[in-house]
Amino acid sequence: MRMTTDYKNTAAGRVPSEWDVVSLGQATTDIFGGGTPSTAKPTYWGGDIEWTTSAYLSGLHLKNGQRKITKEGLDNSSSRLVPKGNLLVGTRVGVGKVAVNDVNVAISQDLTGLVLNKLAFDSEYLAYYLMSDQPQQVFRNQTRGTTIRGIPREDLKLIPVCRPPLPEQMKIAAILSKIQQAIEVQEKIIERTKELKRGLMAKLFTEGLPAFRERDRQAGLHGEELKETEIGLMPKSWEVRRLGDIFDCHDGKRVPMTKADRIAGPYPYYGASGIIDHVKDFIFDGEHLLVAEDGENLKSRKMPISFIAQGKFWVNNHAHILKNRLGSLKFYEQYMAQMDVKDYLTGTTRPKLTKGLLLEMRLPFPQETEQLEIGRVLERLDAKAKLNDIRLYLQSGIFKSMLYQLMAGHIRVNNIEIPFIGEQTGPAHVQA
Structure with missing residues (x-):
């Protein structure tokens, strides 16, 4: 790893001069919301289509839906299907939650589906980026409403996003995933x-x-x-x-x-x-x-x-x-x-x-x-x-520090080999 010295000022802050900065809307090929099939219609539920709300998002990857719906339920509601390997973002309830969907999943009105331009963005990288401080601050600042507070989809599209070269994105995601895996292991030990x-x-x-x-x-x-x-x-x-x-x-x-x-x-x-x-x-x-x-x-x-x-x-x-x-x-x-x-x-x-x-x-x-x-x-x-709790605290601190430094380009990984990068690939890394 090396420290960056050549920066430029952008809408996303000071970033390495060779990085691009685009809007989240430009990072996607489609952005859409969802809905919930009527619970009064039994034929809409219990099918083979995964469906989820924002409440079910926990961790970087969504491996299955919260419930299952039928094609009839999907066709007769506002819910839409997000192809696997893309992003789910909480925009109505659970604002700011982000996950990569490892399966095709229909979404509720709490969520927005982001279908990514896979030639420009790695989905794990972009998920981690949206978890970092600057995008999360936008989520907090742009949230509106009284009874249900959410971020308008048009504001979501305007969030500035750093775009390092694709190989560097994948290395950043791989490093953060390794740290996150250690945290998850420690959480299981604690439990x-x-x-x-x-x-x-x-x-x-x-x-x-x-x-x-x-x-x-x-x-x-x-x-x-x-x-x-x-x-x-x-x-x-x-x-x-x-x-x-x-x-x-x-x-x-x-x-x-x-x-x-x-x-x-x-x-x-x-x-x-x-x-x-x-x-x-x-x-x-x-x-x-x-x-x-x-x-x-x-x-x-x-x-x-x-x-x-x-x-x-x-x-x-x-x-x-x-x-x-x-x-x-x-x-x-x-x-x-x-x-x-x-x-x-x-x-x-x-x-x-x-x-x-x-x-x-x-x-x-x-x-x-x-x-x-x-x-x-x-x-x-x-x-x-108590010792286990201290270890988790330290690991979480390392993750937050690395998330900030990698996403701001303060630490660069573009010129290093990461032997475990292939271990992290899966639906989230499938390129178009």
């Missing part, structure tokens, strides 16, 4: 780790730690029997206790602050789902378990509802503060992370977990040595998950 943890937690909190049961078996005790309790199956030696018998609640010490009242400082300021700011003072010191008091997250569980706060910190009135008299904080942080709390919630528009109901929660209580070991097992898995 598998989450699945592993969910399965492990279900087993640990039902059967106990296998290492402890193995010791029983080695001692000739053949493992511990399970018993049915009000909170489900658990080892016979475990107890069920009230949360209030394990923890003291320090909600009375909380002091909420408005954003205007906060003065920046070194101490974490916690809310219902974790740290939301840093302030100059603290009201708690030591290790505590914080549990969300209110908010939709108590139902959706998109973020943790229980987490450990350590050292000096401040808490607002959206998180309960618990200090354990017995047991392991890590064990109960992990247990409550997977616990279904909906039966303890009040409120309809905004779910709330009151202090009274929190203290009445029933929790398992193994021997404290077993609690500590279960906590350590899950903590090691969390450390691995």
